[in-house]
Amino acid sequence: MMARRRALLAAPLLALPAFAGAEEAPWPSRPxxxxxxxxxxxxxxxxxxxxxxxxxxxxxxxxxxxxxxxxxxxxxxxxxxxxxxxxxxxxxxxxxxxxxxxxxxxxxxxxxxxxxxxxxxxxxxPNVLMVPPGLPVKTVAELVALAKGRPGGLIYGTAGIGSSPHVCTELFGLMTGLTLTHVPYRGSAPMLTELMAGRVELGMDNIPSALPFIRDGRLRALATTGAARSGVLPDVPTLDEAGVAGFEAxxxxxxxxxxxxxxxxxxxxxxxxxxxxxxxxxxxxxxxxxxxxxxxxxxxxxxxxxxxxxxxxxxxxxxxxxxxxxxxxx
Structure with a gap:
């Protein structure tokens, strides 16, 4: 009788570890x-x-x-x-x-x-620095010369304040001594549309967003921002190669x-x-x-x-x- 009572008292204690483990839901347990x-x-x-x-x-x-x-x-x-x-x-x-x-x-x-x-x-x-085909520049050096010849500099567009293209273009301006005026848009699509129309003179964006428009000639790529040339734009120099020494972002x-x-x-x-x-x-x-x-x-x-x-x-x-x-x- 005493042995049976001890067994009954021990049974819940023996079950505790299994019960506690069952309470821990596996991850992921839902979408x-x-x-x-x-x-x-x-x-x-x-x-x-x-x-x-x-x-x-x-x-x-x-x-x-x-x-x-x-x-x-x-x-x-x-x-x-x-x-x-x-x-x-x-x-x-x-x-x-x-x-x-x-x-x-x-x-x-x-x-x-x-x-x-x-x-x-x-x-x-990487990002890509672009101009509309109507802007009379084909290289970064020509772009810098054009901007420095204008009292107000150039107007550039990006996908928004604080975006990678925004601060990358600001870094480009700092490293070249250019005066640039930022026009932020609500995303890449409206900025690229305005750039192709020539309503802003310079733009920077992630390569994937801009690539179709560069390939069909509606935008001219001047340089990319990575450490090496892009595999999808092999003929476009990096900013470092284009004369902005040490630029990488x-x-x-x-x-x-x-x-x-x-x-x-x-x-x-x-x-x-x-x-x-x-x-x-x-x-x-x-x-x-x-x-x-x-x-x-x-x-x-x-x-x-x-x-x-x-x-x-x-x-x-x-x-x-x-x-x-x-x-x-x-």
């Missing part, structure tokens, strides 16, 4: 959301949708894309920063939402870097999540994002558009820690460019 903080179409949206498709296949759950544009990407990024840190809400970050906006918006930023966890870098995308895209993710979830996400970045189909498609690939670790991959260090370096770099150029939101 994920990938918030893209810009409108559909354009390089950001394309990159996010390609990544979502491949993440979904790897995780065994749908990864649903949700476009939340506004305030240079800050609306969508803030939404993710305030989301539950359970690994089911992610942000397709750009150089703007991950680095530049902190300098451009200053005290008006609705979130802090520490409120978003670095997951991994997906790809880098690229847009980039990666994945962020709400801060506070459980360590195992963040580690798994980091591995999966790195696998997407190295996926041959993803690399091939992005390569066709003029993107290149992350080089944060010796094997060419990306880790959460590596991406966090990359983000910190980018924030520091572009804060200095914004300080020197005054490219802030009033």
């Amino acid at each position: 994920l959301r990938l918030v893209i903080p810009f409108t559909p179409a354009g390089t950001t949206d394309l990159t996010g949708r390609l990544a979502a498709e491949r993440l979904s296949a790897r995780l065994g759950q749908p990864v649903v894309v949700e476009n939340r544009p506004g305030a240079g990407g800050n609306v969508g990024a803030e939404h993710v920063a305030r989301a539950e840190p359970d690994g089911h809400t992610l942000l397709l970050t750009t150089i703007g939402t991950g680095a530049i906006n902190f300098a451009v918006y200053g005290d008006r930023m609705p979130y802090k870097p520490a409120e978003l966890a670095a997951v991994g870098l997906l790809t880098r995308v 690229t847009a980039w895209f990666g994945i962020l999540a709400p801060a506070g993710l459980p360590a195992p979830v963040l580690a798994r996400l980091g591995r999966e994002v790195d696998a997407v970045a190295q996926d041959p189909a993803f690399r091939a498609r992005m390569g066709e558009l003029g993107a290149d690939l992350p080089r944060l670790t010796p094997d060419g991959g990306s880790t959460p820690a590596g991406f966090e260090a990359f983000l910190a370096a980018e924030r520091s770099r572009w804060a200095e460019v914004v300080r020197r150029s005054g490219a802030k939101v009033d």
Whole structure:
């Protein structure tokens, strides 16, 4: 009798570990959301949708894309920063939402870097400096000479305040001593339309967005902003080759999540994002558009820690460019 009573008392205790383990839901336990903080179409949206498709296949759950544009990407990024840190809400970050906006918006930023966890870098995308065919310049040297011969300089357009093309053009102006007046648009499409019409004299944008118009002759590419020539524009020199010594700057895209993710979830996400970045189909498609690939670790991959260090370096770099150029939101 006594032995039976002891067995009954021990039974619940023996069951506790199994019960406790059953309470821990596996991840991912439901569809994920990938918030893209810009409108559909354009390089950001394309990159996010390609990544979502491949993440979904790897995780065994749908990864649903949700476009939340506004305030240079800050609306969508803030939404993710305030989301539950359970690994089911992610942000397709750009150089703007991950680095530049902190300098451009200053005290008006609705979130802090520490409120978003670095997951991994997906790809880098050089920009391209362009003019409409009607502008009488065919090289960067001719463009600089034209701008310096005008009392008011040149008017240039970009996809918006704080975008990679915006600060890249400001850096170009600083390094060449040009006077440039910025006209920000709400995305690449309207800027490219105005540039082709000649209503702005100079434009810069991510290569994928501008490539079709360069290829059909509606825009003239003068230089690209990467360290090496673009595989899709092999005849176009880099700005460094074109005489702006030492110029190198690229847009980039990666994945962020709400801060506070459980360590195992963040580690798994980091591995999966790195696998997407190295996926041959993803690399091939992005390569066709003029993107290149992350080089944060010796094997060419990306880790959460590596991406966090990359983000910190980018924030520091572009804060200095914004300080020197005054490219802030009033």
